[in-house]
Amino acid sequence: MSRDLFLPVLALDALAEVKVEDGRDNFNGKMMIARRNFCLMLAGGGMASLLSACSPSGKERRYKMTVEVETPVGLRVGSAVRGVVPVDHGSPGIIPLERGQASLTFRGEAVAVDLPENQTLFALLSGNDGDPDYAKQLPGRALGSRLLGEEETPMQWRRSAEIWPSPIKTVGLQNTDPRPILVHFKNPADPTSAEAVHFDNLPGVFGPGYRLRRISISLSSDEITTGIEKRLPWLPKYYGRKFDGERFNSGRSLANMLSSGSFSANNGLSPFERQD
Numbered sequence: 510m511s512r513d514l515f516l517p518v519l520a521l522d523a524l525a526e527v528k529v530e531d532g533r534d535n536f537n538g539k540m541m542i543a544r545r546n547f548c549l550m551l552a553g554g555g556m557a558s559l560l561s562a563c564s565p566s567g568k569e570r571r572y573k574m575t576v577e578v579e580t581p582v583g584l585r586v587g588s589a590v591r592g593v594v595p596v597d598h599g600s601p602g603i604i605p606l607e608r609g610q611a612s613l614t615f616r617g618e619a620v621a622v623d624l625p626e627n628q629t630l631f632a633l634l635s636g637n638d639g640d641p642d643y644a645k646q647l648p649g650r651a652l653g654s655r656l657l658g659e660e661e662t663p664m665q666w667r668r669s670a671e672i673w674p675s676p677i678k679t680v681g682l683q684n685t686d687p688r689p690i691l692v693h694f695k696n697p698a699d700p701t702s703a704e705a706v707h708f709d710n711l712p713g714v715f716g717p718g719y720r721l722r723r724i725s726i727s728l729s730s731d732e733i734t735t736g737i738e739k740r741l742p743w744l745p746k747y748y749g750r751k752f753d754g755e756r757f758n759s760g761r762s763l764a765n766m767l768s769s770g771s772f773s774a775n776n777g778l779s780p781f782e783r784q785d
Contacts, residue, residue, distance in 0.1 A: 581625065735777075
């Protein structure tokens, strides 16, 4: 059976040493089956290949998403560092699967790109195809999955990958949209003023001279990005409800489809996350 259809059980506390070679993180040695702390992974058919996220003791793997926008006054760049951790449910046992994906925890924020005339472009945690787990699964799909047509090789992580305009072609991304949702607020004080931004039509939203140049992700050791609530002070009020105030998504407007979880996850903004 192909490794990309079913990955063997990997030991969280028995993975081999990691080192960097040729721009990738390579696991040396053979995969070992442990008696406890299992991590069962699926990849292929759009399932994430979060291989080395199953590192000893559930260590957090961080990645940075970077968005580059050409403007009439020059290039503007925004980025956000996010973290993904495999969930260890004890010994003995395995990480349960949900819709064929590994159980993971995630924390991070949307990317904010500051543009001229006090405008901001946001690249959300949700996928352009509506996947709410997009930001959680993206690093495994893009950095931890083998290229389409590539022969099976030892587990490895790329250092970086382009998401747009020429997305990397991996097994993990073959059945999913690699792009995030892009939005802009006509009035930053009003969550209902959210406006979708098409990847090829920034001039239609921001004016002539604007172009989305590139979206990429890369492994990172930087601190997790925080502070999006300084840009959108009303954000903590919209956990558990949509930006139009409704509880459920009826699809009648973009504001009805978005909530605070599209902008920040497990960064302390939700009242359910706070300890005070």
